Amino acid sequence: MDLSGRFGVRSGGGLLFREETALESLHLGGGDEFRQMVPPENGGGFTALLELPPTQAVELLHSSSSSSSQATSLHTLGVLAFPSNSVLMERAARFSVIATENQQTGNVSGETPTTTSSVPSNEHIKTEPAETETSDQAAVEKQNNRCGKRKDFDKKAKGSSKKNKSSEENEKLPYVHVRARRGQATDSHSLAERARREKINARMKLLQELVPGCDKIQGTALVLDEIINHVQSLQRQVEMLSMRLASVNPRIDFNLDTILSSENGSLMDGNFNGAAMQLAWPHQVMETEQSYHHRQLQQPPPQQWPFDGLNQPVWGREEDQDHGNDHNSLMVGSASLHPNQVKMEL
Amino acid sequence: MAFAENHINTDVPEKDVFALHFLQTLSNLSTQNPFSSPDKKSDRVKKIKKAAYVSMARAAGCTDRLWSRALLQRAAKRNNKIVRFPRRRKRVTWLRRRSNRRDPVEEAAAERLRNLVPGGGEMKTSKLMEETAHYIKCLSMQVKVMQCLVDGLSPK
Numbered sequence: 157m158d159l160s161g162r163f164g165v166r167s168g169g170g171l172l173f174r175e176e177t178a179l180e181s182l183h184l185g186g187g188d189e190f191r192q193m194v195p196p197e198n199g200g201g202f203t204a205l206l207e208l209p210p211t212q213a214v215e216l217l218h219s220s221s222s223s224s225s226q227a228t229s230l231h232t233l234g235v236l237a238f239p240s241n242s243v244l245m246e247r248a249a250r251f252s253v254i255a256t257e258n259q260q261t262g263n264v265s266g267e268t269p270t271t272t273s274s275v276p277s278n279e280h281i282k283t284e285p286a287e288t289e290t291s292d293q294a295a296v297e298k299q300n301n302r303c304g305k306r307k308d309f310d311k312k313a314k315g316s317s318k319k320n321k322s323s324e325e326n327e328k329l330p331y332v333h334v335r336a337r338r339g340q341a342t343d344s345h346s347l348a349e350r351a352r353r354e355k356i357n358a359r360m361k362l363l364q365e366l367v368p369g370c371d372k373i374q375g376t377a378l379v380l381d382e383i384i385n386h387v388q389s390l391q392r393q394v395e396m397l398s399m400r401l402a403s404v405n406p407r408i409d410f411n412l413d414t415i416l417s418s419e420n421g422s423l424m425d426g427n428f429n430g431a432a433m434q435l436a437w438p439h440q441v442m443e444t445e446q447s448y449h450h451r452q453l454q455q456p457p458p459q460q461w462p463f464d465g466l467n468q469p470v471w472g473r474e475e476d477q478d479h480g481n482d483h484n485s486l487m488v489g490s491a492s493l494h495p496n497q498v499k500m501e502l
Numbered sequence: 503m504a505f506a507e508n509h510i511n512t513d514v515p516e517k518d519v520f521a522l523h524f525l526q527t528l529s530n531l532s533t534q535n536p537f538s539s540p541d542k543k544s545d546r547v548k549k550i551k552k553a554a555y556v557s558m559a560r561a562a563g564c565t566d567r568l569w570s571r572a573l574l575q576r577a578a579k580r581n582n583k584i585v586r587f588p589r590r591r592k593r594v595t596w597l598r599r600r601s602n603r604r605d606p607v608e609e610a611a612a613e614r615l616r617n618l619v620p621g622g623g624e625m626k627t628s629k630l631m632e633e634t635a636h637y638i639k640c641l642s643m644q645v646k647v648m649q650c651l652v653d654g655l656s657p658k
Contacts, residue, residue, distance in 0.1 A: 352628065356608070359631035362510060366638050380611035383634065387618045390641040397648040398550040402543060404655045 510632055514562055514639045521647045523557035552577060558644040562636070569633045570640075572621025 364370040364379055367386045373379050531553050556577050559570035608627070615630060616622035619637050622630055 355628045356631065359510065359628055359635070362512070362635050363631055363638075366635055377607045377611060380608065380615070383638075384611065384614050384618060387615070387634065387638060387641070390638065390645060391618070393645045394554055394641065394648065395547075395551055397645065397652055398554055399547050400652045401648065401655070402546040402550050404652060404657075 510635075512632065512636045512639060514636065514643055517643060517647060520558065520561040520640075520643050521651075523561040524554060524644070524647055524651070527553040527557040527560075554644060554648060558640050561644075562640040567633060567636055568625060568629070569619050569621045569637050576620065 360376060360379060363383050367383050370379050370382050373382060528550070531549055555573055559573040559577075562570050564570055564574060612627050612630060615634055616625070619630065619634050622633065625633060
């Protein structure tokens, strides 16, 4: 089967997390023939590619290397001296995809020399150095390694940890393809460690954005301290509020109707903006409760509840107090009506 | 890495979900003890606090998150018996010999975080951070809900 001319095409962005998308990226420019010829019925293009005998894969590479302009990266790879190992053949096929990925960043030139050195030297991890720290790197990082060809038990043991990583980052691929930067050690252990550290740093960034005032702090230790303080303060706040709740309501006698009616302000705070607010009138309580139950997880449209002119001035007054917190203003607005309700129920 | 954001999902539901769960739990609380209202304030406080955490765990997605599962497990266990799971250290593997893997400073902080976040004893550090992010979001949401409830109920 002649796959020439179609193998070299791809453009599609930083996908490549799955084999199907890998395949699609392969033939994005090439049209549907490729897709038809190598249908990803067994879960992806790479497995289909694996089924190719090695010679065909090489032919693929070489033929594609002479094709379109976009195959310059492939060309550089085609020049590589691939040993006749079938394992490496398939890997080379994958490399081409990786290279096509790199086409996006345009950082391909650095691949060739180090790839040659690394391919024979490191069977276990595909290291494609000289990659920038863009998202593309991470994208390529998630290239999958054919787990079937793993010979090193060391790698396998680590592969399981990598499986966890990739399973959370990449649902289909069992292994994480780590890309080593240029000039860094390509030792498998350090690579894994680097990947792990990058993961942790990514999550640390996430946490930094979450916790106010953390982005200015330098150093992971201080950031972590800040995060811990934040969590502790939140937990203490919960405790304080529960104490206040306990004192406010002496009998834990929360009548769901009244609470819901008072809570409707908070519950609909997304829609609120001065729209109709739920009034804590008893005749409306049942309706709102039922309607609320029907729409538990959706945003309830407030328009169907009648708007009482009485509420408007109250709310308007309260809104001035706290613009930053819509929610509180709403609650305060309704609170004036609510205590009456509560007293009635209690 | 901007890429990392794409796959770490730390969405929490809207405030009303939290509010609903909290109120339901509170009403359950009141129905549980219809006749014997605890006179001691500390009991009440503890109950409310427990209700807050349990409802938060439910609202955030019971089984989606490790911390919520651990929290609910802990709460359920407390009713029946007092059981503390020994902390399993998944990290104690053969990888230990690579001493440079674990940054000691970060590990100390991670240890403290494990004490704070429910269910944190068994997670690897990266997973712990993910859980912490989600936990922080849920906690702040819960705090907002409770604050509004208190404001609404407190006499003017």
